[in-house]
Structure formats: C-alpha cells, structure tokens
Amino acid sequence: GQNIDQPTEMTATEGAIVQINCTYQTSGFNGLFWYQQHAGEAPTFLSYNVLDGLEEKGRFSSFLSRSKGYSYLLLKELQMKDSASYLCAGMNYGGSQGNLIFGKGTKLSVKP
Amino acid sequence: DAGVIQSPRHEVTEMGQEVTLRCKPISGHDYLFWYRQTMMRGLELLIYFNNNVPIDDSGMPEDRFSAKMPNASFSTLKIQPSEPRDSAVYFCASSPAGVYGTDTQYFGPGTRLTVL
Numbered sequence: 051g052q053n054i055d056q057p058t059e060m061t062a063t064e065g066a067i068v069q070i071n072c073t074y075q076t077s078g079f080n081g082l083f084w085y086q087q088h089a090g091e092a093p094t095f096l097s098y099n100v101l102d103g104l105e106e107k108g109r110f111s112s113f114l115s116r117s118k119g120y121s122y123l124l125l126k127e128l129q130m131k132d133s134a135s136y137l138c139a140g141m142n143y144g145g146s147q148g149n150l151i152f153g154k155g156t157k158l159s160v161k162p
Numbered sequence: 163d164a165g166v167i168q169s170p171r172h173e174v175t176e177m178g179q180e181v182t183l184r185c186k187p188i189s190g191h192d193y194l195f196w197y198r199q200t201m202m203r204g205l206e207l208l209i210y211f212n213n214n215v216p217i218d219d220s221g222m223p224e225d226r227f228s229a230k231m232p233n234a235s236f237s238t239l240k241i242q243p244s245e246p247r248d249s250a251v252y253f254c255a256s257s258p259a260g261v262y263g264t265d266t267q268y269f270g271p272g273t274r275l276t277v278l
Contacts, residue, residue: 083266092253092269093205137205149195149218150267154204 054153056138061159066128070156072121072138079140082114082121083150088134096123096136125158133160164188166270168254174276180242183273186235187256195255195267196229196239205253211237244277251275 054074062068072082081100085093099105099114099121111124123136135155142149167186175181187194195210209219214231222229226245231237241248251274255267 092271095266095268098266149207149210151207152205 054138054140054151056136056153056156058154059157059159061161062125062128064128064130064160064162067124067126068128068158070123070125070136070138070158072123072153074119074121074138074140079116079119079142079151081141082112083139083141084110084112084121084123085137085139085152086134087137087155093137128160130160130162133158166254166256166268168252168270168273170273171271172274172276174278175244176278177245178243179277180240181244181248181275181277183239183252183254183275185237185239185254185270187237187254188268189235190258191256191268192259193257193267194231194237195257196237197253197255197269198250199253199272200250208239241275244275246277249275249277 056072081098083098084096086096087093096110097105097107097112099112102115104111104113109126114121121138125132135157137155138153139150142151166188169184173181193210193212196208197205198208199205206221208221209229210217211231214234227241229239251272253272254270257267258265
C-alpha cells in the first residue's frame, strides 16, 4: 500500500518559521494535500499541490517534488493559534481513484 | 452553506449494542467519505461513495461495520455489535468531483464514540 511519513511532533517559537516535511512513495499518488486539525476538531483544508513547485497562500506555503516523493508545508510568522496537527495526504490515483491516504500528522506546538 | 453535518456528536454505548452514525454531505457534492481517527492509527478511510454508490469499502474493519447512502443527502455508518476497540472519532467528509476524481474534501465535526 501507499505510505506517508511525517514527523510526529515539532516545536517552534511564536513569530518564527517552521517547515513540516512529508515523504511518500512516488507511485500511485496524484496530488498532495495538507490539512490542519486543532485538538478536538475536524481537519480543515490548507493547500493542494498537483504540480511540482511552491504554492503560496498568505502565511502558509506548500511545496511538492513528485520525482522525489517529497512535500513540505511552510508556516511563516507563527502565531499561537497555529498550534495544531498538520496532516499530509496523498490523492490515490490508483484503483480507488480519488481517495486520500493520510499520514498520522505532525503535532506542532508554538511557544511564546 | 451549513457544511457537512454529523449526528450525534457524542455517543456512549455498551459493548454489544448497535450504533448508528449519520451524515449529511454538502449539497451538490458527488463524493462522501467515512473515516475513523484514533491516536494509534491516525485517520483511516473506511468507505467512500460516488453518487450514492459504494466505490471502495476495503477499509471497513469487519462485517460488524456497514454503511449506506440511500440518497444524495444522507448516509449512515452502522456498527453491530459494537466493541470497546471501536471507540474512536468517526468523521464524514464530502467533496465535489474534480479532474482526477475527487476534489478537496470537507470534513464534518465528527462523532466521538465510546464503547464501554
């Protein structure tokens, strides 16, 4: 099956920049999603990359390299409210077209 | 739009009882997904539907789990009989059709199930 790997936890300081990495098997995925999930809440969509390169959305940017099976989410000017889990998900272009395979998430703690 | 609606938000039941979780997707979305989330296993896809038809149920843990989508605005996930290991948060999500099948998925608030 498809595997998605991301660090379990990260800590960063308010106002800083943090990069959350995600690696996956290169075959079978067509597009990479990032979701944010605050404790006790539902995942909410952050970004989607289908082509190589950087997608920027305000303080958040996401990068994809399909040949390397690698993506990252970059968060700038960190705020306390950015403390959450960040889930990387690959869109499965294989037999079950279109469903997402999620990583276990990276829990980000932002400290003052 | 009200977003994806799930009920109940919390369910506590005893082992052996039947549990039914409900979901109303966003109007106009062609795809509906049921997920289960636990600390140990993360977010797992159980089953998904396209235009009310089940497409992939390979994630359904066993015969105790069943899901239906009788129409475009309603789906149920049933566990019968329930067991303590079924305790988890169950999310429903919906998405419109996209170029590669589905598009961005929008999640409901989830149902926190506790089986004693």
